[in-house]
Amino acid sequence: xxVKTWMGYRMTDSTWGKVKEELRKSVGKxxxxxxxxxxxxxxxxxxxxxxxxxTQFVGDWVSRNFADQIKHLMSxxxxxxxxxxxxxxxxxxxxxxxxxxxxxxxxxSKPVPATPARVRSGNxxxxxxxxxxxxxxxxxxxxxxxxxxxxxAYTAARRVAEGGPVAYNPLFLYGGVGLGKTHLMLAIAHAxxxxxxxxxxxxxxxxxxxxxxxxxxxxxxxxxFKQQFRSIDVLLIDDVQFIAGKNSTQDEFxxxxxxxxxxxxxxxxxxxxxxxxxxxxxxxxxxxxxxxxVIDLHPTDYELRLGILQHKVEQxxxxxxxxxxADGVLEFLAQRISGNVxxxxxxxxxxxxxxxxxxxxxxxxxxxxCLADILRASDRKISIEEIQRKVAEHYNIRLSDMxxxxxxxxxxxxxxxxxxxxxxxxxxxxxxxGRRFGGRDHTTVMHGVxxxxxxxxxxxxxxxxxxxxxxxxxx
Ligand code: ADP
Ligand code: MG
Numbered sequence: 001x002x003v004k005t006w007m008g009y010r011m012t013d014s015t016w017g018k019v020k021e022e023l024r025k026s027v028g029k030x031x032x033x034x035x036x037x038x039x040x041x042x043x044x045x046x047x048x049x050x051x052x053x054x055t056q057f058v059g060d061w062v063s064r065n066f067a068d069q070i071k072h073l074m075s076x077x078x079x080x081x082x083x084x085x086x087x088x089x090x091x092x093x094x095x096x097x098x099x100x101x102x103x104x105x106x107x108x109s110k111p112v113p114a115t116p117a118r119v120r121s122g123n124x125x126x127x128x129x130x131x132x133x134x135x136x137x138x139x140x141x142x143x144x145x146x147x148x149x150x151x152x153a154y155t156a157a158r159r160v161a162e163g164g165p166v167a168y169n170p171l172f173l174y175g176g177v178g179l180g181k182t183h184l185m186l187a188i189a190h191a192x193x194x195x196x197x198x199x200x201x202x203x204x205x206x207x208x209x210x211x212x213x214x215x216x217x218x219x220x221x222x223x224x225f226k227q228q229f230r231s232i233d234v235l236l237i238d239d240v241q242f243i244a245g246k247n248s249t250q251d252e253f254x255x256x257x258x259x260x261x262x263x264x265x266x267x268x269x270x271x272x273x274x275x276x277x278x279x280x281x282x283x284x285x286x287x288x289x290x291x292x293x294v295i296d297l298h299p300t301d302y303e304l305r306l307g308i309l310q311h312k313v314e315q316x317x318x319x320x321x322x323x324x325x326a327d328g329v330l331e332f333l334a335q336r337i338s339g340n341v342x343x344x345x346x347x348x349x350x351x352x353x354x355x356x357x358x359x360x361x362x363x364x365x366x367x368x369x370c371l372a373d374i375l376r377a378s379d380r381k382i383s384i385e386e387i388q389r390k391v392a393e394h395y396n397i398r399l400s401d402m403x404x405x406x407x408x409x410x411x412x413x414x415x416x417x418x419x420x421x422x423x424x425x426x427x428x429x430x431x432x433x434g435r436r437f438g439g440r441d442h443t444t445v446m447h448g449v450x451x452x453x454x455x456x457x458x459x460x461x462x463x464x465x466x467x468x469x470x471x472x473x474x475x
Pocket of ligand 1: 139143144145146150175176177178179180181182183184308341342345
């Protein structure tokens with residue numbers, strides 16, 4: 001590319017190349033690949049450095065997050081760069097100047113943008129814009145720690161993010177709060193937007209969907225609403241359970257859904273439970289939701305929690321520098337905070353903030369002090385009695401049969417289920433569990449646990465029962 005001059009100062013591609021190298025070090029590898037690499041330096045004039053960017057998002061994001069660094073590094077050459085300009089250069093599209101209008105993602109730790117992330121403009125549709133999926137570098141596949149409980153969901157999400165032919169539609173992700181549903185959806189949007197900037201990708205919570213629909217009805221713009229939603233290439237709807245019971249919204253959702261599926265457009269939907277279990281959801285919608293790939297995110301296990309903590313520590317270090325953590329602290333947290341990832345993350349953030357404030361190493365005592373309330377809350381232990389009661393209710397048998405001698409299958413199976421759950425959800429040993437089930441031997445318990453494990457693989461009814469019971473016990 002030609003050499004650009006500015007008052008005798010020559011800024012060349014190779015100078016930009018050097019600046020890029022500096023940036024690679026300062027912003028980290030992921031951010032570099034996502035944000036800096038796509039920038040193409042196009043010139044420097046009157047203190048304004050120009051870049052062409054593949055999408056407006058990249059421009060906005062860089063402008064908000066890296067502009068100062070870029071200006072600083074470029075200015076080091078001797079002459080100040082006072083402003084940076086981004087021009088969207090997309091095949092077949094009009095060039096479009098972007099100013100740093102910003103992406104409306106909050107700086108907090110919650111990934112769901114409460115307000116529309118931004119409005120996709122320039123399609124001649126007037127002011128009735130849809131929120132474009134936010135590109136938030138915190139919620140990517142790279143920052144998602146994979147373990148057994150979320151492996152399947154992760155793999156399916158990755159597959160969708162490849163943007164190949166639509167393999168399953170919709171992809172339905174479900175699971176309890178804070179297990180990573182929103183994170184995965186945003187990661188899909190993020191990856192797709194970078195890979196295929198020409199696609200129209202919309203991430204929206206079901207609540208926002210409803211709100212916009214109602215507003216459209218009120219403003220007599222229902223038709224425009226329909227057209228807009230039906231012109232989307234990839235639609236991600238978060239927390240679909242929200243529209244349960246809201247009839248006109250469900251209707252509209254159903255039609256949007258069908259229209260997009262017919263056009264072979266990808267849908268990704270999340271919910272807090274399996275489609276069939278969402279109360280007050282119309283049957284036709286439930287069955288629609290089930291006809292793609294339905295995957296659940298399981299509650300975290302110890303290994304996953306530890307992995308996430310280790311990953312987040314690295315992130316925190318970028319902010320707080322090299323705070324020291326004593327051995328065993330992360331293991332302690334992974335063991336004791338068994339709730340969702342959000343709680344875990346919150347605990348770690350608080351711990352780092354506190355330790356840096358008081359300038360101390362993060363020791364076990366410090367963690368216990370600083371997180372006393374979280375640790376207490378996580379301490380709520382599920383008792384074996386509680387499990388027995390819930391399981392007996394679920395299968396409609398008498399509680400006394402749990403500990404009694406009857407061996408008919410209608411009694412024995414629920415008993416095995418309760419044993420299995422006791423093993424999974426409490427820290428009791430097999431002999432202890434055996435004692436609580438009318439003094440049975442630990443080998444009986446082990447057999448029961450194995451039996452349920454086998455059945456879960458072969459009998460979806462049993463697998464569902466386990467999930468329902470587990471959830472109601474953990475609530
Ligand atoms: P959900 O939508 O299922 O309620 P979120 O996606 O909002 O959960 O996740 C809650 C928080 O935990 C987010 O900050 C998210 O980044 C983080 N998180 C969840 N799962 C993981 C994971 N496997 N690796 C890293 N962070 C995770
Ligand atoms: Mg969520």
